Amino acid sequence: MTKKQLIEQIRLKKSFLCIGLDVDLDKIPSHLKQLDDPIFEFNKQIIDATHHLTVAYKPNIAFYEAYGIKGWQSLEKTIKYLNNNYPEIFTIADAKRGDIGNTSTRYAKAFFDDLNFDSITVAPYMGRDSVEPFLAFEDKFTILLALTSNAGGLDFQTSEYNNEQLYQSVLKTSLNYKNSDNLMYVVGATRPDFFQKIRKIVPHHFLLVPGVGAQGGSLQEVCKYGLTDNIGLLVNSSRGIIYASNSEDFAEKATEKALELQKEMELLIKS
Numbered sequence: 001m002t003k004k005q006l007i008e009q010i011r012l013k014k015s016f017l018c019i020g021l022d023v024d025l026d027k028i029p030s031h032l033k034q035l036d037d038p039i040f041e042f043n044k045q046i047i048d049a050t051h052h053l054t055v056a057y058k059p060n061i062a063f064y065e066a067y068g069i070k071g072w073q074s075l076e077k078t079i080k081y082l083n084n085n086y087p088e089i090f091t092i093a094d095a096k097r098g099d100i101g102n103t104s105t106r107y108a109k110a111f112f113d114d115l116n117f118d119s120i121t122v123a124p125y126m127g128r129d130s131v132e133p134f135l136a137f138e139d140k141f142t143i144l145l146a147l148t149s150n151a152g153g154l155d156f157q158t159s160e161y162n163n164e165q166l167y168q169s170v171l172k173t174s175l176n177y178k179n180s181d182n183l184m185y186v187v188g189a190t191r192p193d194f195f196q197k198i199r200k201i202v203p204h205h206f207l208l209v210p211g212v213g214a215q216g217g218s219l220q221e222v223c224k225y226g227l228t229d230n231i232g233l234l235v236n237s238s239r240g241i242i243y244a245s246n247s248e249d250f251a252e253k254a255t256e257k258a259l260e261l262q263k264e265m266e267l268l269i270k271s
């Protein structure tokens with residue numbers, strides 16, 4: 001998918017919502033657990049119930065790897081289901097990869113070529129040659145961790161380094177990477193005070209913003225400085241939507257939660 005197509009979808013749906021598919025078998029409704037592939041069935045029903053309200057889905061790969069080969073098969077079925085039935089949806093593999101160049105290339109092939117995700121999250125710590133192999137893929141996006149939502153994110157990301165904080169250095173340095181137009185950045189919704197500074201460095205790049213919902217981040221606060229003329233945000237909620245109920249009505253309840261966020265987004269886009 002191109003950035004232009006993503007922006008068109010945001011404008012069409014009046015939504016910059018990303019729904020996280022972080023499936024935990026201990027949390028899904030019990031009636032699904034008797035099925036052959038409960039993870040895929042859960043995802044399918046969540047996707048069918050929410051696709052009109054969201055522009056992106058973000059399976060966090062850890063939730064699939066945790067179930068071994070069966071989990072990986074559920075992931076494959078989920079991304080195929082999305083690509084076949086809702087090709088307009090932007091897909092994010094939240095895998096947080098990155099390694100020496102030839103290994104990064106293999107990660108990129110796995111997620112972009114084999115699984116056909118539109119984007120992947122990547123850790124910036126190993127630098128240019130660990131990130132550029134992902135950026136080499138046309139119409140695919142590399143979402144670099146900049147300032148994460150978790151408490152420990154401040155252990156290193158705000159440390160001073162060459163008279164600036166490490167996350168600022170990640171943003172500035174990565175803008176010089178080859179194909180840096182293919183970059184997006186992860187910035188936690190729990191860090192609203194940083195958005196103004198971040199937008200000074202990356203005024204046009206998309207930010208993937210997790211931390212609304214279960215982690216307590218505020219959509220309004222994120223949008224105050226995060227929104228751009230082309231929206232420039234994908235705001236993620238995982239548990240707050242997919243586990244709104246653990247009964248037979250889980251998909252309806254997910255629709256209700258997604259609709260609440262979409263309506264809030266619609267107002268913010270207008271204002």
Ligand SMILES: O=c1ccn([C@@H]2O[C@H](COP(=O)(O)O)[C@@H](O)[C@H]2O)c(=O)[nH]1
Pocket residue numbers: 020022060094147148149150186187188210211212213214215236237238239240
């Ligand atoms: O800084 C980060 C980076 C990634 N995440 C991931 O996003 C979702 C958030 O889930 P919620 O249930 O909405 O809290 C999850 O997959 C995280 O691993 C993040 O939270 N913060």
